[in-house]
Amino acid sequence: MSHTPTNNTTIKISSSIKADILSEALPYIRKFHGKTIVVKYGGNAMTDTNLQRSVANDLVLLKLVGLKPVVVHGGGPQINEALNKVGKQGTFIQGMRITDSETMEVVEWVLGGQVQQDIVMMINEFGGKAVGLTGKDGSLIQAKKKMIPSNDNPNELIDIGFVGDVVRIDTSVVRALQNDQFIPIISPIGYGEDGRSYNINADLVAGKLAETLQAEKLIMMTNTPGVLDKKGKLIRTLSSTEIQDLFNDGTISGGMIPKISSSLEATRNGVNSVHIVDGRVPHCLLLELLTDQGVGTMIS
Numbered sequence: 110m111s112h113t114p115t116n117n118t119t120i121k122i123s124s125s126i127k128a129d130i131l132s133e134a135l136p137y138i139r140k141f142h143g144k145t146i147v148v149k150y151g152g153n154a155m156t157d158t159n160l161q162r163s164v165a166n167d168l169v170l171l172k173l174v175g176l177k178p179v180v181v182h183g184g185g186p187q188i189n190e191a192l193n194k195v196g197k198q199g200t201f202i203q204g205m206r207i208t209d210s211e212t213m214e215v216v217e218w219v220l221g222g223q224v225q226q227d228i229v230m231m232i233n234e235f236g237g238k239a240v241g242l243t244g245k246d247g248s249l250i251q252a253k254k255k256m257i258p259s260n261d262n263p264n265e266l267i268d269i270g271f272v273g274d275v276v277r278i279d280t281s282v283v284r285a286l287q288n289d290q291f292i293p294i295i296s297p298i299g300y301g302e303d304g305r306s307y308n309i310n311a312d313l314v315a316g317k318l319a320e321t322l323q324a325e326k327l328i329m330m331t332n333t334p335g336v337l338d339k340k341g342k343l344i345r346t347l348s349s350t351e352i353q354d355l356f357n358d359g360t361i362s363g364g365m366i367p368k369i370s371s372s373l374e375a376t377r378n379g380v381n382s383v384h385i386v387d388g389r390v391p392h393c394l395l396l397e398l399l400t401d402q403g404v405g406t407m408i409s
Contacts, residue, residue: 134399141398142175144325145287147380149315149368150228151183152332154388161231164330167394168292169237176398177287179322181295181315184224191219203257204364208270208308216308217243220296228294239292244299245306247282250275250314252299252307273299273307275314278321316371320378327375328397329368330388335406336361336369347408349373372408382409 148168154160168178188206189199192215200207208216225241232239244250252273256266276299286293297314299307312329319327334343339360347355352373355361361369372383386393386405396404 130400133401134395137399138174138176141325143177145177145179145319145322146171146398147315147319147322147324147327148178148180148394149183149312149327149329150180150388151185151311152330152388154330154393155182155184155224156186157389160388160391161227162235163391164388164394165228165231165235165237167392168232168239169235170395171398172237172290172292179283179287179293179295179318179324180228181297181311181318182220182224182228183297183311184220187224188216188219191215191223202267202269203260204367205255205257205269205272205310206308208272210271213271213306213308217298217306220308221298225294225296232292232294237292238290239294240286241294241296242282243296244309244314248279248300249282249295250297250299250309251277251279252301252309254301254307271305271307273301273309275299275309275317278317280318280321283318283322310367312367312371316375319375319380319383323379324375325381326398327372327380327383328394329372329383329385330393331365331368331385332387332389333365333385334387334404335385336365344406345403347406349376349408352408369408376408382407384408 150164154164171178192199192212195215197212221243229239229241242249253276255272255274256268259265259267283293297309297311299309301307315327336344336347338344352369368385375383384397384405384407386397390396390404393404
């Protein structure tokens, strides 16, 4: 769990400190053994090679010591890059990607193909066994078309294309993989009653999946140290009442809104705790789960 400085000199850690670190992890390993941990994987951790390897390493280690990690991944930057290659520009309304049929084809190819398989291969490279799924596999995520209210007229609904909300999650395929020692890697693409594919916000899918699996923890990886107060200071722990206050005074805004909303709903529906962690910190999953200090904000 040591960090390597930018000048390429390695920090030397004594044997006694290493033993202390391993000893500190033991009660957490015992406490979480056999429990499901849902990880929303996104941000810099998906685009920086060293961080990608760090996350893959953490997931394999967690699986080996008896936890049951399940990964839901995003892929916004990769989708934008692929759209540019085919001459399309990503368009957003209220932070939601307008997804016509051509864009949906690109989304499905990027998330369910390129991004998902990169994660699977890296975990396998570290000695784990990962399997990629979309919400269409095993009838995992049933979706319905999402319409968003207009800012100018809340009674008017805007059609943003093949963007979905979760109707139902059937976790039987995920549980079968978990019980067979695999790490499921899930792309946030659902299927509708009309047989069409729908692009769903990955934070929303991670939250709903954690609820349905009755996960011990939901971990949301971000590009910030966690939830910050108005002065930019990290808030270590939050209750639902405190979160509502942060929504009301505008402290929680932008891309943090769906993360916190999904987190809050998950804790209200049986998930023991939610952690918003800094995915730019190497081995953030191990630090948050298996050490006293942690590296983010815990919502419970």
